[in-house]
Amino acid sequence: LMLASALEEIVVRHAAREGPLLPILHDVQREQGYIGEADVRRIAQALNLSRAEVSGVVSFYHDFRRAPEPLPVLKLCRAEACQARGGEALARRAEERSSGRVKVEPVYCLGLCSVGPSAMVGDTVHARLDPDALDALIETIA
Ligand code: FES
Known part of the structure; x- marks a missing residue:
């Protein structure tokens, strides 16, 4: 559940644009890590939408979480x-090595194509991953 003032700030940031719902949801997801039921209710109210409409959009996009992710998340570029550059093998390795300690998710291009394979943890991107660097990264966040 986000502080009302933080959520309000996000809503105000986007309220004037056309189709403010998605950018608002993206910001809430980025800042809080998930979009909770109370957030859905407040966003619906602020945009004059029904809760079902907002919920529908949240469920439709797999990037949005309904609850906090309990594990650290490693996003691997696929x-x-x-x-x-070997991303497939790295992804398999990540699944094996992290076994239940880290959530490995695919992401589609982090803008580091020339120095891939790339990954992202939180806001930090990691380039030039090889098996050793991947293992080290997993151990750092697990
Ligand atoms: Fe992986 Fe662009 S394809 S960063």
Whole structure:
């Protein structure tokens, strides 16, 4: 549950644009890590939408979480350039090595294609991953 003032600030930031719902949801997700039931209610109220409408959008996009993720999240780039640099093998390795301690998620291009394979933890991006660097990264966050 986000502080009312923090949520209000996000709503105000986007209220004037066309289609403010998605940018608001993205900001709440980024700042809080998930979009809770109370957030859905407040956003619906602020935008004059029904709760079902807001809930529907939250459920439709897999990037949005309804509850906090209990594990640290490692986002591994699975887009083409990183795949061509061994991303698939790294993803398999990440699943094996992190076994239940880290949530490994795909992400599609982090804008670091020329120095991939790339990953992101929180707001920090990691480039030039090889098996050793990946293992070290997993041990750091697990
Ligand atoms: Fe992985 Fe662009 S394809 S960073």
